[in-house]
Amino acid sequence: MKIALDAMGGDYAPEVTVEGAIEAAAEYDIEVILVGNRDALEESLSGKKYPAGRISIHHASEVVMMEDQASVAIRKKKDSSVRKAIELVKEGAADAAVSAGHSGATMATALYVLGKIESVDRPAIATKMPSLEGFFILLDAGANIDCKPENLRQFSLMGNAYAETVYGVKNPRVALLSIGEEDTKGNELTKEAFKLIKPLDINFTGNIEGKDIFYGGADVVVCDGFIGNIVLKVAEGLAESIIKMLKREVARAATGRLGYLMLKPAIKNFRKQTDYSEHGGAPLLGINGVCLISHGRSTSKAIKNALRTASEMAAYRVHEAISRSLDLKQKS
Amino acid sequence: MKIALDAMGGDYAPEVTVEGAIEAAAEYDIEVILVGNRDALEESLSGKKYPAGRISIHHASEVVMMEDQASVAIRKKKDSSVRKAIELVKEGAADAAVSAGHSGATMATALYVLGKIESVDRPAIATKMPSLEGFFILLDAGANIDCKPENLRQFSLMGNAYAETVYGVKNPRVALLSIGEEDTKGNELTKEAFKLIKPLDINFTGNIEGKDIFYGGADVVVCDGFIGNIVLKVAEGLAESIIKMLKREVARAATGRLGYLMLKPAIKNFRKQTDYSEHGGAPLLGINGVCLISHGRSTSKAIKNALRTASEMAAYRVHEAISRSLDLKQKS
Missing domain, CATH: 3.40.718.10 (Isopropylmalate Dehydrogenase)
Structure with a gap:
């Protein structure tokens, strides 16, 4: 499983997000794509040991800040780390996205980029x-x-x-x-x-x-x-x-x-x-893809567990199960 | 202070309500008027020791049951123990009322009998x-x-x-x-x-x-x-x-x-x-008088404490303080 992690999102990013990614890559069968400022991420990674080929960087030049409005973030910060992470899911380059950043912006972006399951009005x-x-x-x-x-x-x-x-x-x-x-x-x-x-x-x-x-x-x-x-x-x-x-x-x-x-x-x-850090994040149900929202105060353990949870949800193809179930139960 | 207690209200009434009244009368400077079926209350009191003159009975022939609708209770059970207890407050024969019975009916009855403070829309x-x-x-x-x-x-x-x-x-x-x-x-x-x-x-x-x-x-x-x-x-x-x-x-x-x-x-x-039993009951604020609502599962200790709290609120004349404050603050 490939998980795109908004490495710039969260109160202690990127140090703690990178740390969590390394722990997840070492412990689980997961590839983590760190999305964010390449220089900052390379610096956070430098000198650290991690399984070769399991951690990569995908550059994004902007970061959504806590004071940004979600709608403004979507319109103005098109190269934000959270946007790029979710776009990787849309393109099929990642199986799921995880962010511990601005949760309103993460939700809005997931909805905007991935779209809703047909029979769902609100995720x-x-x-x-x-x-x-x-x-x-x-x-x-x-x-x-x-x-x-x-x-x-x-x-x-x-x-x-x-x-x-x-x-x-x-x-x-x-x-x-x-x-x-x-x-x-x-x-x-x-x-x-x-x-x-x-x-x-x-x-x-x-x-x-x-x-x-x-x-x-x-x-x-x-x-x-x-x-x-x-x-x-x-x-x-x-x-x-x-x-x-x-x-x-x-x-x-x-x-x-x-x-x-x-x-x-x-x-x-x-x-x-x-x-909360034991499961690490809560999924946004009702969108066309897997996206987990983590606590802003996430520790590296919380990020690690969120990455694991995200990979499990991607394996279960939760969004497809929801879509099938809604179609079926709606009609009944 | 004279407190009218709906002696038939609560999951363990009248035994536990009577017990609580006796404890309150023994411990505090409170007169308790037990409101309810005279025979049942006399039986509950018989053989018990309590300070002479501090416990009296006021007969009421009906009881609001948990399955009764509040509005129906007001229209049909005009001689209910909770109604009579609150009427004693209205008439000035008691300083406050306490009930551990049907809380919806107690609220509705308090509103109906005592009325609202002028500048309050909802208690x-x-x-x-x-x-x-x-x-x-x-x-x-x-x-x-x-x-x-x-x-x-x-x-x-x-x-x-x-x-x-x-x-x-x-x-x-x-x-x-x-x-x-x-x-x-x-x-x-x-x-x-x-x-x-x-x-x-x-x-x-x-x-x-x-x-x-x-x-x-x-x-x-x-x-x-x-x-x-x-x-x-x-x-x-x-x-x-x-x-x-x-x-x-x-x-x-x-x-x-x-x-x-x-x-x-x-x-x-x-x-x-x-x-909850330490303070025994929560007041209904915004009505013209003091009325406390106690937990249906009230123990005798909870009833005792509710009677004490009610006497304190009556002493503070809470409803008048609220009325004054609302008139003052509304205008400011």
């Missing part, structure tokens, strides 16, 4: 989140701020195909995030969406409440991108705060230091379960 | 949540599912007055829950609300992201009731799941049993900080 970000049972897929995690019921219907189909194809979940339980389990509970958007999702030929289990998503009540949780992003961030902030509060409580206890030492391995394992 | 539920700094007030936590920008503007004023009056927070930092800190980030609702809140004479600190609310970035967090309820439930479910995951990890470690024993007091203290 969605699908994020894997931990639960007591293992994990669930939350979508949309932030691509679409204001949604229509039809968008949520399509998210449910895309999430279903994604969970089945990539994670091998049989007959995934697809649920709609709402404020009560009863069919009639929800806001205007979810109540209308409920009616559209119910007749679909998927295992729709109805509404799910916020407290139940982490208990493992569903494999796919559908919501609009505004709420999805808030849920994602609330979970991130709360998990971090709880660990801090627990540490503080343990330190306060009579058995302080010893208690902390005992807790440490548990926290480490727990962090591993909940750490 | 909101204000919930106290823990943060690393201490706590913050989240509103609306579920009273209004679909909101207009003007509602969010009023929530910010009510939250501001509430944090100041009841919790003594000086110049509370009021923030709008959104998906980015920049002024322009948000959905259609929050972007419009932002423009309405910004000119108000309060310490509006702009948008706040989900991950920052638990770090203590704001004293008052404003959002619509759909998102507020999801955030509340996500936090509840995630906190519980994290503790379960940590326990599992600790048990797995070589030092298993010992580690768990060490962790136990920390978890207990942590739970105390995050336990």
Whole structure:
């Protein structure tokens, strides 16, 4: 598999992106195309050891900055690293693209360059989140701020195909995030969406409440991108705060230091379960190709894992599975 | 202070509500009026010790059930325990009402019987949540599912007055829950609300992201009731799941049993900080009187604390403070 990495994207690029690429090339059967300023990338690579032929550079003269507007980036920065990386996928020179840069610009560029799957109106970000049972897929995690019921219907189909194809979940339980389990509970958007999702030929289990998503009540949780992003961030902030509060409580206890030492391995394992860097990135579902969006704060480990995840998705040809599934389920 | 308790409301009523009333009467300077079926309440009280004159019964022949629709409850069950409890506040026979029953019916009844503060369009539920700094007030936590920008503007004023009056927070930092800190980030609702809140004479600190609310970035967090309820439930479910995951990890470690024993007091203290039953109930702000909504699963401790919180709010005359503040700030 050949993955095009936006080597200039992310808070610690290009040092950390290059480092992640080297780790991925050493560990997995992946070829990484580093896309970005040739001089800067050659400098980051110099003196480093990596498998010959598994890392190459594709020059791009511009970089989308965090303060750039996504639409402006598309119009004005035609030679940006993220644009070039995604164009390599379009041309067939790469199987997937990964970027830890400006996520809005990455989404807009992926949509512009690769286009949408025919029966999809709006692509969605699908994020894997931990639960007591293992994990669930939350979508949309932030691509679409204001949604229509039809968008949520399509998210449910895309999430279903994604969970089945990539994670091998049989007959995934697809649920709609709402404020009560009863069919009639929800806001205007979810109540209308409920009616559209119910007749679909998927295992729709109805509404799910916020407290139940982490208990493992569903494999796919559908919501609009505004709420999805808030849920994602609330979970991130709360998990971090709880660990801090627990540490503080343990330190306060009579058995302080010893208690902390005992807790440490548990926290480490727990962090591993909940750490975004373990899977490294979230795919943009609904576009004609594989494109992963990584956290701006990605470490080299996160980049390495994003490259692995991207190669898996390319191998599963996720976008084709989604397209087939949508065509099939739409008609049913 | 005299508090009217809907003694028939809640999953474990009337045993647990009566128990909570007895505990409150013993511990605080509070008179509790148990509202509900006289026979059932006398039976629950019989053989129990409680301070003479601090517990009385006010008969109500009906009970709103969880499956009742709120609007139907108002029209058809005119002698329900929750209705009678709130009517005692209206008549001046009680200073506040508390119910752990059907929350939708409690809200609707409070609105119907007590009416709104003049400059408020929609009352909101204000919930106290823990943060690393201490706590913050989240509103609306579920009273209004679909909101207009003007509602969010009023929530910010009510939250501001509430944090100041009841919790003594000086110049509370009021923030709008959104998906980015920049002024322009948000959905259609929050972007419009932002423009309405910004000119108000309060310490509006702009948008706040989900991950920052638990770090203590704001004293008052404003959002619509759909998102507020999801955030509340996500936090509840995630906190519980994290503790379960940590326990599992600790048990797995070589030092298993010992580690768990060490962790136990920390978890207990942590739970105390995050336990809804510590404050017992959330007030409905914006109505002409004091009415607290408690969790359906309320224990006697939660009821006891809700009665204490209600008496504090009545002492602060929260509704009058909100009314004054809204009149003042609206004009500024």
